[in-house]
Amino acid sequence: MILNGNNITKQYTRRGEKFNAVNNADFFAWSGDFTVIFGESGSGKSTLLNTLAGVTEPTSGSIEIDGQPIFALKDEERALLRNERIGYIPQNTATLPAFTVAENITLSSSLYNKKVDKAHIGALLNKLGISHLANEYPQNLSGGELRRVSIARALANKPDLIIADEPTSNLDEENSHKVYRLFARLARTGVSVIIATHDKNAFGYSNRVYHMKSGALIPDVGEYGNL
Amino acid sequence: MKNTTFKIIYTNFWSHPVRSLGLVILTAIASASLLTSVLFSKSLDTGFEQLSSRMGADLLIVPGETEVSDQPVLLQGGLSHSSLPHEVLEFTRNIPGIRIASPQFYFTTLSASCCDEKVNIIGFDSKTDFTIKPWIRKTYKKDFLPGSVIAGSDINIDKSGKIKFFDQEFTVVGSLEPLGNKLDQAIFADIETIEIFRKAAASKGYNFISVNEPSAILANLEENADFEKISQKLYGRFDNLQVVPRKNMFDSVIATAASFKIAVWAIAGIFLLIAIAAVTIAFSISTNERKKEFATLLIIGAARKKLSNIVLGESLLISGSGAIAGTLLGTVAIISFRFLIQENINIPFVLPNVFAIFLAIVGALFVPAIFGTLASYRIARKVGKIDVYTALKEDA
Structure with missing residues (x-):
């Protein structure tokens, strides 16, 4: 899988003034890459990930997956692409409150009436240490547990592109490393992992690093990059 | 979905x-x-x-005390029991422009075998009637034999098909379609049956009806007949009556x-x-x-x-x-x-x-x-x- 973003710009209007949350960013990731986008809060990381995941259309520029411009697809086709190929973990944990943890995790399968791979889901819950919470409702979970539910949900459909926005923000160091190790293992199987973070621990697992500053995306070739 | x-x-x-x-x-x-x-x-x-289809009359003649203008008494089945002088019917029939005139008789029995409450009896002349008969004909096609009555839709009739007034039995030969007013709780009878009623009532000491003094007269006019002239003739001859045109019957x-x-x-x-x-x-x-x-x-x-x-x-x-x-x-x-x-x-x-x-x-x-x-x-x-x-x- 090749993810290729060219000249991505996303413009928002704040208090009547236009500004570029992402400004002419070029991005590239192969299958098996573990890519880290490092940057301060408000630098545009989340906006960039939203465009790469196909949920927010850029103001200009293009994003291609395996040569297919994803925003040239109809919304239904792009939705199916997200469902089948992209596992997206948003920065803020979001679940359906009336569904149990297990139902939330299998939602991406049931949304398209796909058969749920119970063994795969069970293994994921075990790896993330939340198998005992399967029948709980989200409101009974802590921030860290909800974060792990989000991760499990993103991985439920065995995507070949994982996009994670601050995936370890609510986790302690031990659980953070657990998540990084899980992502690294997935990357070794050919999955392309992209995470936005300001946790420098992520660099030890990545093979590609970008810096993001004021909407600009800069490939890192120095201290942490291209290990 | x-x-x-x-x-x-x-x-x-x-x-x-x-x-x-x-x-x-x-x-x-x-x-x-x-x-x-x-x-x-x-x-x-x-x-x-x-x-409206039942009241196919062009004009209605009722006793003077009937409050037709305030409340369409006859149309709603809230029947007036006063009567017209016996000469009115013949006089009306002889007025130029009157095509047909038919009497109707309204009275109430205090008790009847059918009902808990008093029952309204409506008499009509089957030979001249043009308002009740067409309505009755929808459910009853045969002749109106003396002693037979037709019941309103809300009158309960037992299996024997008989109904008793003043200890006199009458045969119920049909039931009517509902009208949605008190006429649904009335009994309809031809003028000959009304005479039997009268005799039965008289035998019990009640002398309150006379087949010569109708409660109302319904008339249809010839084409181009002048309602005003007809009503003036009636008012000129009789003091205590009202002549109501068809339009006013339905206004209120x-x-x-x-x-x-x-x-x-x-x-x-x-x-x-x-x-x-x-x-x-x-x-x-x-x-x-x-x-x-x-x-x-x-x-x-x-x-x-x-x-x-x-x-x-x-x-x-x-x-x-x-x-x-x-x-x-x-x-x-x-x-x-x-x-x-x-x-x-x-x-x-x-x-x-x-x-x-x-x-x-x-x-x-x-x-x-x-x-x-x-x-x-x-x-x-x-x-x-x-x-x-x-x-x-x-x-x-």
């Missing part, structure tokens, strides 16, 4: 039971009032049609029916507007609270159209449930209370035929359901355009 979509719709309905059931109840009230309005209006129309009925119709339609309209406003406000609040949920669905691969469909589906579930409950309630209410309505509104009220009732039910089901769903359409479109980044950030 897939099962998951249904599940999301269903679980969201029950995650706020008070709000959801409140909206269902409001829609049910709107639907019930809409159905009631349609059936009520149709019932008034049907009642008026039947009455039409006016009263129109007022009732306006009132019930206004009530239905208000309830429908309240239901639409409530659905709009509730869905606006609900979807704002659930932005994160919709963003989550987008992230895991729901199409934007699906998000809109979820909102519309939730709205349809609420409006549809309300419409079904309201239609059932409205149908049961109007069928159960129709006698009470007939009794109290004092104008003809007859439920329309089954097909018209069916159409009214279909309308009461679909109109609130469709309006309720459309009320949330703009909100559904807005949800379909949700920005994931903003939605997730807003209530983080």
Whole structure:
């Protein structure tokens, strides 16, 4: 899988003034890459990930997956692409409150009436240490547990592109490393992992690093990059 | 829609039971009032049609004390028991321009075998009658034999088919279609049978009727006959009578029916507007609270159209449930209370035929359901355009 973003710009209007949350960013990731986008809060990381995941259309520029411009697809086709190929973990944990943890995790399968791979889901819950919470409702979970539910949900459909926005923000160091190790293992199987973070621990697992500053995306070739 | 979509719709309905059931109840009230309005209006129309066809007379002559102008006594079946001098009938028949004139007799028995309450008896001359007979002919085709009577639709007749007045048995040869007024509780008899009544009453000491003194005379005019001239002739000859033209017979009925119709339609309209406003406000609040949920669905691969469909589906579930409950309630209410309505509104009220009732039910089901769903359409479109980044950030 090749993810290729060219000249991505996303413009928002704040208090009547236009500004570029992402400004002419070029991005590239192969299958098996573990890519880290490092940057301060408000630098545009989340906006960039939203465009790469196909949920927010850029103001200009293009994003291609395996040569297919994803925003040239109809919304239904792009939705199916997200469902089948992209596992997206948003920065803020979001679940359906009336569904149990297990139902939330299998939602991406049931949304398209796909058969749920119970063994795969069970293994994921075990790896993330939340198998005992399967029948709980989200409101009974802590921030860290909800974060792990989000991760499990993103991985439920065995995507070949994982996009994670601050995936370890609510986790302690031990659980953070657990998540990084899980992502690294997935990357070794050919999955392309992209995470936005300001946790420098992520660099030890990545093979590609970008810096993001004021909407600009800069490939890192120095201290942490291209290990 | 897939099962998951249904599940999301269903679980969201029950995650706020008070709000959801409140909206269902409001829609049910709107639907019930809409159905009631349609059936009520149709019932008034049907009642008026039947009455109008029965009262096919161009003019009506009644005793002077009958309050025809204030209240159409005869039309509503609230019968006057005073009578006209016996010369009036022959005099009327001989006025140029009168095509036909036929007497009618109204009196009330104090007790009868059929009923708990007093029974109105209406006599007519089967040889000259042109108002009651056509109506009776719809259900009874044979001759009017002496001693036989025809019962109004609300008169209970036992298996023997007999009814007793003043210890005299009469044979009930037919029952009439409902008119929606007190005439449904009346007994109709030819003039020869009325004479038998009179004799039976006289044998018990009651001398209150005479076949020579009718309670009213109904007449039809020749083409181009002048009503004013005819009425002047009658007023010139007799002091204590009233001549009522056909138009005036129905004026107050039409006016009263129109007022009732306006009132019930206004009530239905208000309830429908309240239901639409409530659905709009509730869905606006609900979807704002659930932005994160919709963003989550987008992230895991729901199409934007699906998000809109979820909102519309939730709205349809609420409006549809309300419409079904309201239609059932409205149908049961109007069928159960129709006698009470007939009794109290004092104008003809007859439920329309089954097909018209069916159409009214279909309308009461679909109109609130469709309006309720459309009320949330703009909100559904807005949800379909949700920005994931903003939605997730807003209530983080």
